[in-house]
Amino acid sequence: GDQVKQSPSALSLQEGTNSALRCNFSIATTTVQWFLQNPRGSLMNLFYLVPGTKENGRLKSTFNSKESYSTLHIRDAQLEDSGTYFCAAENTGNYKYVFGAGTRLKVIA
Amino acid sequence: EAAVTQSPRNKVAVTGGKVTLSCNQTNNHNNMYWYRQDTGHGLRLIHYSYGAGSTEKGDIPDGYKASRPSQENFSLILELATPSQTSVYFCASGDWDRGFEQYFGPGTRLTVL
Numbered sequence: 001g002d003q004v005k006q007s008p009s010a011l012s013l014q015e016g017t018n019s020a021l022r023c024n025f026s027i028a029t030t031t032v033q034w035f036l037q038n039p040r041g042s043l044m045n046l047f048y049l050v051p052g053t054k055e056n057g058r059l060k061s062t063f064n065s066k067e068s069y070s071t072l073h074i075r076d077a078q079l080e081d082s083g084t085y086f087c088a089a090e091n092t093g094n095y096k097y098v099f100g101a102g103t104r105l106k107v108i109a
Numbered sequence: 110e111a112a113v114t115q116s117p118r119n120k121v122a123v124t125g126g127k128v129t130l131s132c133n134q135t136n137n138h139n140n141m142y143w144y145r146q147d148t149g150h151g152l153r154l155i156h157y158s159y160g161a162g163s164t165e166k167g168d169i170p171d172g173y174k175a176s177r178p179s180q181e182n183f184s185l186i187l188e189l190a191t192p193s194q195t196s197v198y199f200c201a202s203g204d205w206d207r208g209f210e211q212y213f214g215p216g217t218r219l220t221v222l
Contacts, residue, residue, distance in 0.1 A: 004151075031209070031210075033210060033211060035213075041197065041215070041216050042213075042215055042216070043199065043213040043216075045210070045211075045212065045213075048210040086151055086152070088152075088211070090209060095140065095205070095209045096154055096157065096167065096168075097154070097209070097211060098154075099144075099151035099152040099153070100151055101149060101150060101151045102151050
């Protein structure tokens with residue numbers, strides 16, 4: 001089965017609303033990364049997390065290692081937030097990251 | 110300026126031909142990675158390296174070789190390209206002092222006809 005499962009797979013948001021993306025892990029992991037792939041295909045680093053919470057502007061992410069999940073909260077969604085969000089979990093001990101399949105987000109005016 | 114660069118950015122190859130994708134990083138990171146991205150699969154790890162002279166198999170290494178001649182450069186080699194290797198390829202670098210946080214290049218779109 002999927003080692004890193006993202007939900008939802010796709011999402012449409014009205015501009016100005018809030019939402020949460022989720023990543024569930026079935027592997028032992030100590031660090032998580034979140035990326036945004038923009039429509040041009042570039043991967044931008046959003047968060048690098050050990051267990052805990054980080055916030056950056058309208059984005060906030062939490063990594064709960066005991067319950068094996070991470071969330072990415074988007075507040076006051078803007079058109080430029082559109083793209084595909086990926087989470088990646090480091091497989092403990094071999095320094096390899098396993099990626100989820102992504103959440104495709106479309107923000108509409 | 111961009112710290113991880115890839116060349117070429119686009120490549121069309123013929124079945125059975127040899128393809129080399131190149132990656133250069135100026136982050137002075139020890140680790141470098143090659144991934145491919147296909148619809149519905151996210152990114153999957155092909156090969157990675159712990160430093161100059163080292164190459165390790167990732168999760169989907171079949172049909173690919175890698176070469177790490179220096180700290181800065183990491184190449185992905187397709188000796189006999191097949192249409193199933195049509196994909197977008199991403200290179201990344203990372204280092205243990207940041208928990209191997211990964212920084213990605215812009216990607217190479219490869220089409221094998």
